[in-house]
Structures are given as structure tokens and as C-alpha cells.
Amino acid sequence: MEIPSKILETAVDELATLPGVGKRSALRYALHLLDASDSDFAAFIGALTRLKSDSHYCSRCQCISDTPVCPICSSPKRNQKIICVVENVQEVMAIENTAQYTGLYHVLGGVISPLDGVGINDLAIRELLDRIPAEQTEEVILALPTTMEGDTTNIYIDRQLKQFPNLKVTTIARGIAIGDNLEYADEITLGRSIVNRIPFEKA
Amino acid sequence: MEIPSKILETAVDELATLPGVGKRSALRYALHLLDASDSDFAAFIGALTRLKSDSHYCSRCQCISDTPVCPICSSPKRNQKIICVVENVQEVMAIENTAQYTGLYHVLGGVISPLDGVGINDLAIRELLDRIPAEQTEEVILALPTTMEGDTTNIYIDRQLKQFPNLKVTTIARGIAIGDNLEYADEITLGRSIVNRIPFEKA
Numbered sequence: 001m002e003i004p005s006k007i008l009e010t011a012v013d014e015l016a017t018l019p020g021v022g023k024r025s026a027l028r029y030a031l032h033l034l035d036a037s038d039s040d041f042a043a044f045i046g047a048l049t050r051l052k053s054d055s056h057y058c059s060r061c062q063c064i065s066d067t068p069v070c071p072i073c074s075s076p077k078r079n080q081k082i083i084c085v086v087e088n089v090q091e092v093m094a095i096e097n098t099a100q101y102t103g104l105y106h107v108l109g110g111v112i113s114p115l116d117g118v119g120i121n122d123l124a125i126r127e128l129l130d131r132i133p134a135e136q137t138e139e140v141i142l143a144l145p146t147t148m149e150g151d152t153t154n155i156y157i158d159r160q161l162k163q164f165p166n167l168k169v170t171t172i173a174r175g176i177a178i179g180d181n182l183e184y185a186d187e188i189t190l191g192r193s194i195v196n197r198i199p200f201e202k203a
Numbered sequence: 204m205e206i207p208s209k210i211l212e213t214a215v216d217e218l219a220t221l222p223g224v225g226k227r228s229a230l231r232y233a234l235h236l237l238d239a240s241d242s243d244f245a246a247f248i249g250a251l252t253r254l255k256s257d258s259h260y261c262s263r264c265q266c267i268s269d270t271p272v273c274p275i276c277s278s279p280k281r282n283q284k285i286i287c288v289v290e291n292v293q294e295v296m297a298i299e300n301t302a303q304y305t306g307l308y309h310v311l312g313g314v315i316s317p318l319d320g321v322g323i324n325d326l327a328i329r330e331l332l333d334r335i336p337a338e339q340t341e342e343v344i345l346a347l348p349t350t351m352e353g354d355t356t357n358i359y360i361d362r363q364l365k366q367f368p369n370l371k372v373t374t375i376a377r378g379i380a381i382g383d384n385l386e387y388a389d390e391i392t393l394g395r396s397i398v399n400r401i402p403f404e405k406a
Contacts, residue, residue: 005267011254014247018232029221041255044217050242064208087395
């Protein structure tokens with residue numbers, strides 16, 4: 001697919017750096033922006049520029065926030081003694097959607113991934129370790145993804161948390177999704193869900 | 204899905220205006236841009252801004268081009284007497300990919316669509332009608348999409364082309380795709396491909 005203009009091609013290449021966007025979608029996006037009215041285009045670019053320049057992070061949980069302390073961290077209704085450690089703001093939103101969790105969060109901003117050049121110092125691990133004594137945290141829930149990188153990060157944080165002997169460290173339950181058929185479940189999940197079985201009345 | 208920051212939400216809303224992009228993808232894009240380095244972000248915004256401000260259109264075929272006349276229009280190897288009318292630059296690229304067409308193009312920049320507020324004057328129809336006597340065009344191939352809007356535009360242009368009595372007006376062949384099974388073809392395409400059957404030796 002040869003693009004007849006260098007300027008268009010550069011824009012397509014840049015749009016194709018967005019996660020999951022291929023050249024064909026990027027070209028559609030570029031032509032859409034090219035056809036947009038000047039005011040729509042200015043609004044689009046303005047919103048992205050402001051996102052980059054004006055975004056703040058909550059000083060406690062490191063989640064993106066318009067206020068110095070985010071609404072979750074500053075809510076008197078939340079259990080201030082529990083911190084759920086997640087990779088990114090999407091997981092905060094997913095857990096909030098369930099309306100089942102009343103504790104706080106801590107957003108790492110990624111997971112340890114040497115291949116992507118993400119090391120310990122690129123993540124908000126130091127901030128987490130500082131919060132625990134300061135906030136007298138009683139429980140840390142590790143809710144990072146079950147990938148090699150997520151597991152590595154879990155293990156690293158768990159080791160660091162050993163310095164707080166009274167802290168309870170938990171992780172979210174992994175198992176067969178509600179409504180799923182055992183026949184089609186992957187072996188690792190099914191195996192774990194048998195090993196980690198729970199009393200019937202709690203399910 | 205509640206986004207915890209107004210700035211992020213505005214950026215997500217803007218990214219979700221791109222064609223085929225939902226809120227969830229838009230959020231991924233926004234967080235990707237937020238995580239990008241300042242230089243990567245500047246390159247991204249710069250490429251889009253330049254696309255909007257510096258893009259030129261070929262004065263003959265109206266295709267996006269870095270030069271006043273695009274390489275296709277200025278090529279001595281192309282048949283200057285045939286113009287293929289297409290909706291957008293994507294179709295030019297698709298036809299060029301086949302390496303089967305040696306004529307010129309005319310990019311309308313859309314199709315007549317009252318619902319989207321696209322009228323006759325928003326398309327490069329006037330430019331097409333001016334080209335035909337100026338370039339002594341012998342054939343116009345209508346290759347607009349087979350949608351209600353595309354058909355309407357085809358009919359409108361065909362009527363306007365009646366003023367050139369010696370001009371041949373054709374349209375691209377529609378039929379069963381090569382390799383496709385008749386059993387699974389849609390009825391309209393199959394019906395048309397029977398009505399418009401061609402001599403066996405030409406297939």
C-alpha cells in the first residue's frame with residue numbers, strides 16, 4: 001500500500017504507533033482528521049495536548065486525577081486500611097465498576113518488563129512502600145495481570161512487603177468465570193481453581 | 204465506565220470521534236499518549252498538525268499530493284484519456300495496488316449524502332466536468348461504492364456527463380469474487396453477475 005503523500009504517510013505512521021492500530025486503520029483516522037473542520041481538529045489536538053501538559057496524579061494512589069488527592073483517596077467512605085495494587089487506571093475503573101471494593105488503590109503505572117525497558121524505578125513501588133507505614137495499612141491486595149511481567153512484579157513487591165511483619169498480603173481470586181463451562185476453560189485456570197477451592201457457602 | 208479525570212475524559216471523547224474507535228480503545232490510546240515520552244508525543248502531534256496545515260491536493264485529480272500535480276497525473280506513462288472517478292484516496296491506492304490500471308483518477312472527496320450534510324458542492328464534481336473538455340477525455344469510469352449514496356452520486360455524475368456526447372461512461376464490473384463459492388454469494392451480486400455475463404474467453 002503506497003501512500004501518495006509524504007505528509008500523509010508521516011501522519012499515518014504516527015497514528016499507527018497507537019496500541020492495536022494498523023496502517024489501514026491509521027489511514028482512515030488520518031483522512032478523517034484531514035476532512036474534519038478546523039474547529040473540530042483544534043478541539044482534538046487541544047484535548048490531547050492538555051492531556052499531556054495538564055494531567056496530574058493523585059499524590060497518594062498515583063492515579064490520574066484533576067485534584068492533588070483523588071476522590072477515592074479523599075473519600076471518608078473508603079476503607080483507608082486496604083490498598084489494592086493495580087497496573088493502570090483502567091483496572092481502577094474496572095474494579096470500581098463492580099461496586100464491590102471499598103478500599104483504596106495504588107497505581108504502579110506498569111509492570112516490570114526488562115524487554116520494554118521498564119525497571120523497578122519506573123514504577124510507583126517506592127511510593128507504595130512509603131504509604132504503608134504512613135497510612136497504617138493493614139492489607140495489600142496484589143491485582144497485577146497474570147503475565148510473566150505481572151508475576152515478576154507481584155513477587156518483587158511481595159518481597160519488599162516482608163519488611164512490614166503485620167501486613168496482610170493477598171491477591172485476587174483466579175478461577176473459572178461465572179457462567180463459564182469447565183470443558184472450555186484453559187488448564188492452568190482450571191487447575192488453579194481446583195487447588196484454591198473455597199468452602200461452598202462462601203461462593 | 205467512569206473516568207476519574209476530566210482532562211483524560213475529554214481526550215478520550217476526542218479520540219472516540221475517530222472512525223470505528225469506541226470509548227475503550229480511545230482510553231487505551233489516551234493512556235498510551237500520556238505514557239509516551241515528550242519527544243514521541245511532540246512527533247505525534249506535529250505530524251497531525253502538519254497533515255492538516257501543509258496537505259495539498261493535486262490540481263488535476265484532487266488526490267492528496269505533496270506536489271501541485273500528483274505523480275500519477277504528471278506521469279507520461281499513464282493514459283491521459285481515461286479518468287477513473289473514486290470517492291477517496293484509499294480507492295486510488297487500492298486500484299494502484301492491482302497494477303492493472305494505467306489511466307488517471309479523479310477523487311471526489313466523498314459521495315452525496317444529505318444525512319451527513321454532504322451536497323454536490325462539497326464534492327469535486329465541478330472540477331471533473333472542467334477536466335473532460337480540457338484534457339479531451341475519452342472515457343470516464345465510475346468506481347464509487349455500491350451504497351445508496353454512491354449510486355445517487357453515480358447517477359448524478361452520469362447525467363452531468365451527458366453534455367459530452369462523445370464521452371464513454373463505464374463502471375467497474377461487479378460480480379462474484381475470484382475464488383468465491385456461488386452458494387455463499389449474496390443474491391444481488393450473483394444476480395448482477397449473471398445479467399452482466401461476459402464471453403468465456405475474456406474471463
